[in-house]
Amino acid sequence: MIKTASILQCLLCLMTLCSSFFVHSANQLGGVRIWAAPESTRVVFDLSEAPNFTHFLLTNPYRLVVDLKSTSTPINLAKLTNNSKLIKRVRISQPPSKGTLRLVIDLTKPVKSSLFSLSPTAPYGNRLVVDLDGSGSQQMIKINQPKTELRDVIVAIDAGHGGDDPGSIGPSGIYEKQVVLQIAKKVEAKINATPGMKAVMTRSGDYFVNLNKRSEIARNSKADLLISIHADAFTSPQPRGASVWVLSMKRANSEIGRWLEHKEKHSELLGGAGEIIQNTDNEQYLAMTLLDMSMDRSMAISHNIAGDVLSNLGTVTKLHKYKPESASFAVLKSPDIPSILVETGFISNYKEERLLSQRDHQNNIASAVYKGVLKYFESNPPVGSLMANKGSFKHHVRSGESLSVIANKYHISIASIKRANGLKSNILKIGQKLVIPKA
Template structure:
């Protein structure tokens, strides 16, 4: 064969091979359903990046996904499903032969968000479908006067979950699993503390949207949000725990977004938000109030983070000896003090073994609990049970008077006199006083 003929044959082979490769069908390898209490995530595992179209149908409710140039050998009857939103997942007759049509039969009308994800170990290409009920019954929250002392509410957020494993250790341990175990231990410790109660953003192996996590904390009127994670790096050397708060710049950005959403002002300002009108002058008031809320929240976050970091340094090595700040999405709510605890480096073999240990998990949870309790013991809101149980001691300094001290602690002069068995309004420098709670 001449060189010219050989080249011609080679060109023809290339021309015929390229189209065949281009039309190789995308294989739907599996369907995974992750059910949360009020939402569901469905994940399609595919051999390559999906091209898709979707639409909904009613009577009955269905979500239809058409996957271009795709095929499957999957037995859909064997898909595990514990979702409150999904009846079943099945295939249906496609609009054309090269399309794979997948139908999700629904128990009710839903809002669906679909997006693709690139391969990240241990998963390959994925199409993700997030489902939420389409209509949520609006409930008007009526704030009744509270006469009984309340518990301090701590929202505990176990990072990742469901199809998001988080970081993966050398032996294959998933971050999502170990942080949930630590979170549950922390909840147990908080619930055993008189005057404190814990709520969790997730209680099982399912994914919760990052925005939804802070919404859960707000709905439960949490005094603090604690997000539990395990760090990782590209090399196994780094190790140690750290505690993070929201970076100031990110906090200001998020506050700006809230200011733009006038209908959400009441979520931050309670009853005050309902009486602020949408006039320019009164919106300045809203801005000032929201700035105050945000600044106070950030200040509390820093103080709690320092207390928690100090306690963690007693039970494990610290990667950062001072509180760090970053733009973590889970910390972004301007009205809820929030911290993120990195319990150690799961990518470090020694710390991965520690994080797997029940004893070490308890020690970490106990340290976080101690740090939180230490803060609230000193700074409990006045309407809480803990505030009523804590006695404030005050040493009189030059320039003090009973009226000034009473004003500082928002109590009456008579209550201070009664608590200290004083017969007059006179106090002396160096005198120790017990300040009753308001």
């Protein structure tokens, strides 16, 4: 009887110890992903449960310390893929208490940090997101650069989704984020090859940019237009065709539109809407600025450009709708910047998914978007822009440029350049200023 009691006591002690161990290690860190942007980095910690965490920054050397309570991990952080200019490495350090997992992010310089947790959203589970911003004063330097007398027309190009947010996934597994970035880069190249126009990308690689930040990038670049490029999806595989969207002050005017509005909210969760979650004043600010009269002007311009882009798209691909549609997308809500959203086709449709992955079709889509934008700005050039200048303008000769290259770029003859500049030979010097007469 005594032996039985003794055995029971041992079992109870063992169960208590096991219970204590599981309490201390209830959460599991199963993966770490680093998404590097040019001036910022996002680190995502994948967890089995919602994280209970604290954090603090240290200097000399610079590092961010994150303590995850009741957490353990089997992963080897030394093998972590890291392409960030802000992060030296991510490592495990001595914990302050039993059962706490202390993670240290060694930094290359001072950064601003923002941490928030996200609940499961397919295809991901619980996550702790760490946003690091290393832009500092560098961004102010860019903004304060002196203006030129005649400026380019600036077009901000936004490739939807990115990083943790794959967007829609096609029947064969193609990600929307990949397709739209490829098309966006083709639009960028066409705009940059046009005299008097310049493209600015909201993202140039596979990383997520918060929706508010996309408009901010366009605004800081003094963009005349923001184009957001996406690929549609729907609950059934039948719908096909491209469409162009403008901002609606009310609910979307179609079933597809309501589905897309829902999908955008889903994207915020996937990418981590840190700025939106933490800054509750954003909605109040937006509500106030939408009352500004500039919104009426921006929406009118957006609708005109959307019509030009849509008519060009109709020459290279099937259209889902023959008129611009309206929906309430966050990326379109800049009151001071005309904005359109181009859905290049339905990636949920097997035939269109295959088309959207083909280089020739991507180039045709990009050309159609570019031609629509060019047509509008040639007819309505902004005041003070090169496109609005009816006379001549200056070109600075760069390395590798010849008269024939410059003449071809501006669609004028070599003779007209020589005549305008009094040149007796075809020899040019790097840095030489040439007067470019109007074509």
